[in-house]
Amino acid sequence: MNQSNVQGKVAVITGGSSGMGKATAIEMVKRGGSVVINGRREHELAEAAREIDPSGAHVAYVAGDISDPQTADRLIAETLSRFGRIDTLVNNAGIFVSKPFTEYTVEDFNAVLSTNVGGFFHLTQRAVTEMLKAGKGHIINITASGASDQPIKAVPALLAALTKGGLGNATKSLAIEYADKGIRVNAVAPGVIKTPMHPSEYHDFLNGLHPIGRMGEAQEIVDAILYLDSAPFVTGEILHVDGGQNAGQW
Numbered sequence: 238m239n240q241s242n243v244q245g246k247v248a249v250i251t252g253g254s255s256g257m258g259k260a261t262a263i264e265m266v267k268r269g270g271s272v273v274i275n276g277r278r279e280h281e282l283a284e285a286a287r288e289i290d291p292s293g294a295h296v297a298y299v300a301g302d303i304s305d306p307q308t309a310d311r312l313i314a315e316t317l318s319r320f321g322r323i324d325t326l327v328n329n330a331g332i333f334v335s336k337p338f339t340e341y342t343v344e345d346f347n348a349v350l351s352t353n354v355g356g357f358f359h360l361t362q363r364a365v366t367e368m369l370k371a372g373k374g375h376i377i378n379i380t381a382s383g384a385s386d387q388p389i390k391a392v393p394a395l396l397a398a399l400t401k402g403g404l405g406n407a408t409k410s411l412a413i414e415y416a417d418k419g420i421r422v423n424a425v426a427p428g429v430i431k432t433p434m435h436p437s438e439y440h441d442f443l444n445g446l447h448p449i450g451r452m453g454e455a456q457e458i459v460d461a462i463l464y465l466d467s468a469p470f471v472t473g474e475i476l477h478v479d480g481g482q483n484a485g486q487w
Contacts, residue, residue, distance in 0.1 A: 242463070243265055243269055243466070244270065245269060245270065246269075246324040246466075247270065247273075247321070248265050248271070248272045248325040248327060249273050249275070249312060249316055249360075250262050250265075250272055250275070250327040250329055251274075251275045251276075251328055251329050251356065251360065252275070252276060252329040252331065253272070253274025253276055253282070254274065254276035254281040254284075255276075255281065256432035256433065257379065257427070257430060257432065257455050257458045257459070258327070260458070264459045264463065266289050266290045271294075271296065271320050272295065273297045273299065273316045273319065273320070274286065274296070274297075274298045275300070276298075276300065277301070279298075279300035282298040282299075302352075303360060306359045308359075309356075309362075309363050322367070323364055323371075324375065325375045325466055326375070326376045327379070327462060328361060328377065330356055331353050331379065331381075331400075332348055332352045333394065333397055334394070334397075335392050335393060335394045336393060336394075337393050341396060349397070349400055350396075350399075353401060353404070354403060357378065357404060357407070361411070365411075365415065369415075371419075373419040373420065374421075375420070375421045375423070375465075376411065376421070376422045376423070377462055377465055377466065378407070378422070378423070378424040378425075379424070379425055379426075380404045380405050380408075380475065381394075381426060381427065382427060382477050383429065383446060383482045384397035384398055385398045385404075385426070386402070386426060386477070387482050389482075392446065405424055408423065408475060409422075409475075413473065416472055416473075421471065422472060423465045423474045423475070424474070424475045425458060425461045425475075425476050426476065426479060427453060427458050427478050427479060428446070428482050429446055429447070430452060430453045430455055430458060435452070447479065447481060447482055448481030448484065449480035449481050450480075451480065453479070457478055458478055
């Protein structure tokens with residue numbers, strides 16, 4: 238990919254202290270962009286920021302629960318204060334809880350809905366407001382292929398289907414609403430990605446959840462995000478990077 242596609246861009250990335258979010262931030266800064274990352278724990282965010290850009294010139298962070306509208310306010314304000322605009326928003330933060338449907342608790346329901354839906358809603362609404370002023374922008378939502386688009390019997394995950402599946406529909410809805418305003422909206426639907434979230438003792442089982450026979454790598458999701466960010470004729474797309482999960486039963 239041509240580095241100029243990222244050069245000078247400003248991106249906000251939630252769930253940016255580890256995994257796919259941090260990997261995306263590292264690659265964007267490496268290619269000449271600037272990023273503002275969000276996560277719940279300030280210490281982890283500070284460490285991630287130093288790894289993303291030791292100079293600190295192209296990275297900032299805002300700690301807080303993204304389901305809180307005040308966190309969204311602070312994240313947008315910090316981005317505008319540090320870098321003057323928002324070109325790309327990556328809604329990466331999410332919670333995944335796998336349980337039989339009848340075993341979900343009210344606490345599970347509230348936690349997953351508030352982060353996966355509330356966090357997306359509050360931050361995206363504020364980002365779109367700024368993008369409309371600029372007449373351009375791009376929103377990328379991270380959904381979940383196996384949980385929402387092609388459910389897997391071995392991994393019951395109704396709350397992921399309810400929330401991440403909803404994000405897929407929201408992606409298309411916003412893409413149509415803002416297509417004539419210079420704002421594109423796309424999504425990446427990953428399979429199970431090899432991150433610290435998944436202990437190595439579960440890798441054999443998780444590898445088998447993909448027709449290709451392995452888990453995905455964080456860099457493969459980063460590549461998909463950067464492709465979408467560089468594709469001006471693509472909006473309303475849900476790009477499956479899932480080892481074939483979405484193709485059907487296997």
